[in-house]
Structures are given as C-alpha cells and as structure tokens.
Amino acid sequence: AEVVIVRDAEAAGELAASVIEQVLRDKPDAVLGLATGSTPLTTYAALAARRPDLAAVRAFALDEYVGLPEGHPQSYRAVIAREAVAPLGLDPAKVRVPGDDGGPLAGAGDRYERAIAEAGGIDVQLLGIGRTGHIGFNEPGSSLASSTRIKTLTEQTRRDNARFFDSPAEVPKHCLTQGLGTILRSRRLILLAFGEAKADAVAGAVEGPVTASLPGSVIQLHPEVTVIVDEGAASRLA
Ligand code: F6R
Numbered sequence: 001a002e003v004v005i006v007r008d009a010e011a012a013g014e015l016a017a018s019v020i021e022q023v024l025r026d027k028p029d030a031v032l033g034l035a036t037g038s039t040p041l042t043t044y045a046a047l048a049a050r051r052p053d054l055a056a057v058r059a060f061a062l063d064e065y066v067g068l069p070e071g072h073p074q075s076y077r078a079v080i081a082r083e084a085v086a087p088l089g090l091d092p093a094k095v096r097v098p099g100d101d102g103g104p105l106a107g108a109g110d111r112y113e114r115a116i117a118e119a120g121g122i123d124v125q126l127l128g129i130g131r132t133g134h135i136g137f138n139e140p141g142s143s144l145a146s147s148t149r150i151k152t153l154t155e156q157t158r159r160d161n162a163r164f165f166d167s168p169a170e171v172p173k174h175c176l177t178q179g180l181g182t183i184l185r186s187r188r189l190i191l192l193a194f195g196e197a198k199a200d201a202v203a204g205a206v207e208g209p210v211t212a213s214l215p216g217s218v219i220q221l222h223p224e225v226t227v228i229v230d231e232g233a234a235s236r237l238a
Helices: 009-026 041-049 076-088 108-118 155-164 180-185 196-207 215-221
Strands: 002-006 031-034 058-061 063-066 124-127 149-152 174-177 189-193 225-230
Touching: 002 009, 009 041, 009 124, 009 189, 009 225, 041 076, 058 076, 058 108, 063 076, 108 149, 108 174, 108 180, 180 215, 189 196, 189 215, 196 215, 196 225
Parallel strands: 002 225, 031 058, 031 124, 124 189, 189 225
Antiparallel strands: 063 174, 149 174
C-alpha cells in the first residue's frame, strides 16, 4: 500500500477527494463505495466543496445495522443520506445500503453482492478502520474471502459506536456488512484513520501478517491501496 501521513483529518479529506476526483475524471459514471462513522466526513466535505458532477455516479455503502427501527437517524441508510448523498448531490436512486431493498433479511447479502456486480463492481471504496482492526464490520475472525452477510458486532465496537446513540444498549448487536472478499474486489481502496487510538490497527493492517485476526490486513492483498493517516494513527508504523 501507498501510505501517506498528513497533518490532520482535513488534509486527509482533501487527498482522498483528489483520488476520487481522478477516478471520476476517467469514469464519470464510476461506482463509489461509501463508508460511515466519523472518518469519511472530511472526505465528503472536501469532495462536496469541489462541486463535482455526480449525477451519473452510483454508490454502495459498506454496511448497515440490523434491528434498528425503520428510519432511525443512526441507521446507515439515514447517515449515508444525510452525510454523503445530500452534500455530494448524489442521486438517491443510485445509492444503495445493505438491506435497503425491502426484501427478507435472509438473502440480503447475496442480493447486495448481485447489485454490486450488476453495477459493474465498485471502482473506489472508502474505508475507515475500527480499533479491533475491522473494516466494514468485518470483525476479527472474518473469512478473508467473505461476501456481504450478517455479522455480530463485538462489544468493543458497540462501545465505540455508542457515542452515536442515546444509550449504549440502543447500539444494535448485528449488522449487514460487505465481506473482506467484497472489499478486495473493489478496483481501488482508500483507507483513512485518525488518532492514536487507531495506531495499533493501522500498524497491523499495513505491516502485520495478513490474518483474519486483524481484518484490515487484507488490504495487503490488494494492488491499488492508498492509506491516508495522521501522525497519531501513524505512530506505531515502523
Ligand atoms: C463504517 C465502517 C467501520 C468504520 C470504523 C471506524 O461504515 O464500516 O469500519 O469505518 O468503525 O469508525 P470511525 O470512523 O467512526 O472511527
């Protein structure tokens, strides 16, 4: 992977936006892979400020909680609508989130994989990384070849995400997530991480052994990865 250490999250967002812009120049109807959480927000802001024409762009989110009431403001469907679709001016009809097709939960993962394939695959996938080393919600132990499926969130990840909810108990226990195999099929990956709390996960992902114990390490199997980190997140790199 190409690792770029930048001053702060804003600088990272500018750089990630430039990579995405370049993809869009070559392919105006590119397929974007969107992430949620705190990490991608500066990228969405930087990209929105450049006012790109995204009318033809299609997008697929990485993951979604399972079990939240329909329309919950912290559902990733709502988060993606608010934090990516609206500021970027994406066409909501061209944006998908796992489980949003109204079909049964059983088979939702396979249907999502089919939708990605029918769109021609994802051209550039944005990724954050969890302190457990997860990408998407592929927690430690996830198969390196996995596809979109239902997973159980670790207690650590539920605690980390409790800040978005009124109470820790409200954080769902399950999710639908693109698999590590799905992520590896994307043509290009941009992994962002900020702050010392991510330093071990970043070092493991970039320099550790490729292992299901640190799912982010699968990025080492991908030929086209840009890792953009601040000093804190880079602090355990050799
Ligand atoms: C979000 C996702 C997760 C987050 C990770 C980091 O769609 O798939 O892997 O990227 O949990 O979360 P933040 O960015 O909130 O630190």
